[in-house]
Amino acid sequence: MKAVAVFPGKRQVRVIDDAPEPRLQSPTQVKVRTHEVGVCGTDKDIVQFAYGAPPLGSDYLIPGHECLGQVVEVGSAVRGLKKGDWVVPRVRRPCPHAVCPACRHGHPDFCITGDYTERGIKEAHGFASQFFVEDVAYLHRASDELRGVAVLTEPLTIAEKGLREVDRIQERLPWKMEAGRAVVLGAGPVGQLGTLALLRRGYATSVYSHSRKPNPKAEANEAAGAPYYSTQDITPQELVRRVGPADLFYEATGSASATLKALEALGDNGILVLTGVPARPEPLSMDGAALLKQLVLRNQVVLGTVNAADADFEVALEDLARFRARWPGGLERLITGRHPPEDYFEVATDKKGGAIKNIISFS
Ligand code: BGC
Numbered sequence: 001m002k003a004v005a006v007f008p009g010k011r012q013v014r015v016i017d018d019a020p021e022p023r024l025q026s027p028t029q030v031k032v033r034t035h036e037v038g039v040c041g042t043d044k045d046i047v048q049f050a051y052g053a054p055p056l057g058s059d060y061l062i063p064g065h066e067c068l069g070q071v072v073e074v075g076s077a078v079r080g081l082k083k084g085d086w087v088v089p090r091v092r093r094p095c096p097h098a099v100c101p102a103c104r105h106g107h108p109d110f111c112i113t114g115d116y117t118e119r120g121i122k123e124a125h126g127f128a129s130q131f132f133v134e135d136v137a138y139l140h141r142a143s144d145e146l147r148g149v150a151v152l153t154e155p156l157t158i159a160e161k162g163l164r165e166v167d168r169i170q171e172r173l174p175w176k177m178e179a180g181r182a183v184v185l186g187a188g189p190v191g192q193l194g195t196l197a198l199l200r201r202g203y204a205t206s207v208y209s210h211s212r213k214p215n216p217k218a219e220a221n222e223a224a225g226a227p228y229y230s231t232q233d234i235t236p237q238e239l240v241r242r243v244g245p246a247d248l249f250y251e252a253t254g255s256a257s258a259t260l261k262a263l264e265a266l267g268d269n270g271i272l273v274l275t276g277v278p279a280r281p282e283p284l285s286m287d288g289a290a291l292l293k294q295l296v297l298r299n300q301v302v303l304g305t306v307n308a309a310d311a312d313f314e315v316a317l318e319d320l321a322r323f324r325a326r327w328p329g330g331l332e333r334l335i336t337g338r339h340p341p342e343d344y345f346e347v348a349t350d351k352k353g354g355a356i357k358n359i360i361s362f363s
Pocket of ligand 1: 121306
């Protein structure tokens, strides 16, 4: 079958036609025809050989971890899914170690051994191929109505997990925290979807990102109701004057300098949620003492969050339906290009100025 293949040894990325077509190997497995695969910053690092690893024994990795597909075959013990259903797969699979409480409790997103695998990223093939096989336990059914946008489920799950954790953490406050003020750093797909998730929860949300207005990302943010400010136009102090101190910073840039510079605008008892996974070093010179003093004197929390669990995928699918009802056309405008598998490398590395989310179409 046709698949995108990343060969780190040969430093090559190309489409291959002879990837073995997977078959059902257990009664709980499902065979899926890939419809679309989203391309993100992690994929850019993978095709540049800065991140990710092929499965043991393979000289290539099939990338692609944001996926929507259609069921073509189900094993005899599969319940709840049938041929023709649209499905979204999760990314991470548990480590094998008995001592890992996270993996043993269905939460490889909190794995403590590091021996988890991630489809399309770490030691397991992803979904950028005509077909894939997956256990029903790792598949989520998407309704037919979501077919045009369900490829956005996985990047939205990052926000769903992060915001679920924020709610738990803020139970530390002696009063019930209402949705307050949020600032999203970055206006790429993770930032855009995070913005919608925050607005949906009632946060007054602003976006603070590099590019100056007018630009399509800012337009998408503002059409949803989140004012957009460029870091080139206003300082963090000015941001506070305009929107007030933030209860929550949702970082979706992967840039250490941009994040730490903006952090001054985080308010008392605020949380900084970090979602970016920088693959390259970014040495900084900064006043570390001032940062620690700020964190302590303002009771602030820094929360790193990676990957997402079963429940986050379910909530993300529900949220996509809510977003479509509240912002008709809003999700569709985040998908700025659909491309053939042959263009995978260009699409991953060479994002044109206005592009938000690029998709690879397989059917
Ligand atoms: C994916 C996550 C994954 C992380 C680290 C992100 O791009 O969305 O599922 O855990 O990369 O590899």
